[in-house]
Amino acid sequence: MSDNLTLPAQKGSTDTSKETLLEVKGLTKHFPIYGGFPIKRKVGAVQAVDGVDLTVGVGESVGLVGESGCGKSTTGRLITRLLEPTAGKITYLGKDITRASRRQLAPVRSEIQMIFQDPYSSLNPRQTVGTIIKSPMEVNGIEPEGGREKKVRELLELVGLNPEHYNRFPHEFSGGQRQRIGVARALALNPKLIVADEPVSALDVSIQAQVVNLLQKVQQELGIAFLFIAHDLAIVRHFSQRVAVMYLGKVVEVGDRDSIYNRPRHPYTHALLSAVPEVAIDDEAEDRERIRLYGDVPSPISPPSGCRFRTRCWKAQDKCASEEPPLVQISGNRDGHLTACHFPEDPTTEARAEDVVLDPALKALEKDAAGESGPKVTKG
């Protein structure tokens, strides 16, 4: 079924190397808040996603990273149309599906599938594994060669489960195996794009790698494009060719893997990378820069004006409050590496002459320590 959908390349695609499968422009989702007295009215909105631009090429895997409340999960749900966007445009293979009706959407829906975070609650406990994997085919009236049951058994085998377990119930499987069931269900309709929302974060460390490898196998062997949403930067790096970094509903930086991880420009990307706790296998691993922000992400109900990161940024100036930085290619960046920052950082993650520590408590404690015992010895 994959042959009839080869379409001409997209105009306006930011990624020139591949055909565009999915293009998102100005995607916005505001969840209204009601309140007030005596008559309830809309008093505000949670600006979960605010003008996100994103493209996913055919067979490409794109990572979407950010901290809680950055809108990455909402973006995934908007793309799979589990949520209705407030504004913006979603184009799938050249077709605008933003406002498509249920019926118009049906063929596209089967090609965009989703894998959820929680393998415990995303499977119906009263259905057998066979029924769970089969149901997307039934709903979409798809009758694969050799029958649905045969297809389900093939899928079970593909995701590394025993096809004999066709008639078992989800509770008879471990967390990792359940996530495999979720993957099999997503594959049942031969999708072209899978939106994976934190697919491994609920799993134990030793199991995470199993599922990551499975997804990688699926992505490479079946040529399925992935939008891989996760907060774990190392896993996203491992899995994705391109990565978008989100902060408070906006994409602040997007680019190829190497650019984002080794040549980041946005201060937030720097802070995020610097915060990742890495196993220090070698001593030189401590050559990374140290940036410690202060406090949590502000509320998306009333995000800061201008650049949304400015309230936690060490480079912020007046301009950042008054003018929202556009997501553009800064000089020195590679093609496709876009950054939304007025005062970008140097493209390196190496240790600075002086650590960036914004946390007043940390600053005070480290000053005390340094005052008492000469040079600071907190590293390692």
Add this chain to the structure above:
Amino acid sequence: MTTLTKTEDAPAPSGSESFLSVRDLRVQFSTEDGIVKAVDGLSFDVERGKTLGIVGESGSGKSVTNLTILGLHNPRTSTIDGEILLDGKELVTATEKELEQLRGNKMAMIFQDPLTALSPYYTVGRQLSEPYMKHKGASKKEAKDRAIQMLEKVGIPQPKVRFDDYPHQFSGGMRQRAMIAMSLMCDPDLLIADEPTTALDVTVQAQILDLLKDLQQEFGSAIIFITHDLGVISHMADDLLVMYAGRAVERGSVKEVLHEPKHPYTWGLLSSMPRLDGDIHEMLTPIPGTPPSLLNPPTGCRFHPRCAFTGEVMGTLCTDTRPPLADGRASACHLTAEQKQTIFIDKIQPRLR
């Protein structure tokens, strides 16, 4: 039993510096499905002012161990055997009253999720003051002053105002800071931190980890830091204990365990984690299978059903004999020292690049 209360001055049994000493600890729970052997013959020591990291996955017994140290297990359903000596005081046989005197005072705990771990019904200030008033006999006013001082220390802005706020009025990171402030109120000698940053975002986690480390320097508490994240532990701990299915499988200094791991499970953990500077073309090497049920754990070495190296061990040692864990730098595995070294250098180390 009564004689035990008189042993305060007795020296700790092993290691002159060890301040907390756990010996052959066994914890069993009776459940409807049978007996869960949550912790099975665990021994470790924590030195004064040092941090012991305990790493393990869910069901490894790491959290149970620490609830047992505090005596917070359910006495109706659990059976405890072995010895826990805190500064020479035996905790397993201690009375509830004695434990109450120690908890929050000599030993304090930081829990994983500060949202559920702080009571929604009382102000942060009150929850901070309580242990100080109880253990130090402080007045309300003194406790308040101390609480505000601690809130300031952990970086909560406007501590005087925030003293009267409820936990739900704090953001996630600030809540965990308040929790840390609470644990430090009585200047404890031992701090148990059970996955203290798992519920937090990565940039907030980095703040909290550094804060804990800096506070430790100032307060000089020993810390038991429990986590599933090897990255976190490599920054936090001095010594490391790797747990699997209720047993310790490897121990040593952080550097030793992470640079030259000697147990197949530790190898597995390290090679299943992607690294920020790892080779992207290399597939991850997961540990096959799933952690065992502790209702019916595997015989012999509990890791043997998932271990790739049982073939290199003579006979049926792995399936029928529990590998011992020696004191000091050690791993509980039947492979010989040379085998461990060869396998690590030839097969494991290349994957960790």
Add this chain to the structure above:
Amino acid sequence: MLQFIIRRLAGAVVTLFLIGAATFFLFVAAPSDYASLACGRDCSAARLEDIREALGLNLPIAQQFWQFMSGIVTGRDFPDGHCAAPCLGQSFHSGDMVWDTIIDRFPTTLTLTAGGAICFLVIGVGAGMLAAYRRGSMLDKVATGASMVLSSFQIYFLGPIVLVIFVYSTGLMEDPKYTPITEDPVAWFIGMSIPVVVMATIFTAQYTRMARAAMIEQLAEEHVRTARAKGMSKKYVFFRYAWRGSMIPIVTVLGIDISSMLGGAVVTEITFSLQGIGRLAVEGAGSKDLPLTMGVMMFGAFFILMVNILTDIAYAYIDPRVRLS
């Protein structure tokens, strides 16, 4: 908080009006009416018309409704006298003012409710919390077992048995009856003790189970464990930390029970032949007495709404997350 209460009170007035409207129009839509019932078998059209006129049933329905509703606020004048402000009309059947009848009957119902509520809270919740505190002990097992058995009883089963034992066969006590507390407090207490105790026994058992379950749930909460980890004593943690949270389900159910009992504890009243609000409602509906039925409905609805508001205020008192959001 004040704004919240005002908002809720305004909502309650609207709700009360809607309940009145629904009752009225449902009643009117029913196939038989009081006039033809009162007119009897050999009823002439003229006589029927006279009765209808005397009762005001000849007026358009909307006007009848309006008369009733406005009477609550302003009072009404009837041929045989004035009906003061919270006027709920004049009973078709007895010709008495409905408000007066309700006020006459209300103390009986109030006694049942208050007596019940005290038993629920003191004995029921107390036993449940004690059982949770000593979980697994003999006391817990007895309390759980007894409450299981008792809560499966019904008033119309337990009531007659108690009456037979204490009144009819042994003569230890007299038939239950209501004596106003202002007249003779001792007679009031003795007369109402059997109904209150029987009713309370059954409900109390439910409160025991509920309180025990709520308490055990709270004791498993992480913040309760944190309090223990701080070195607070078991008792302190139990009564300071766990207790607060367990009150929420109890307040919820207590609110529902009290408000429905104030509107009339029908089964209890009938079982013990007491003249309370519940019986009045049954009488009113049975005899197609529109004002009486409306009056009792509105009276009961008023309490349901008021207790609802009180319950919400109690939530806010218990839980600062409710209060501060």
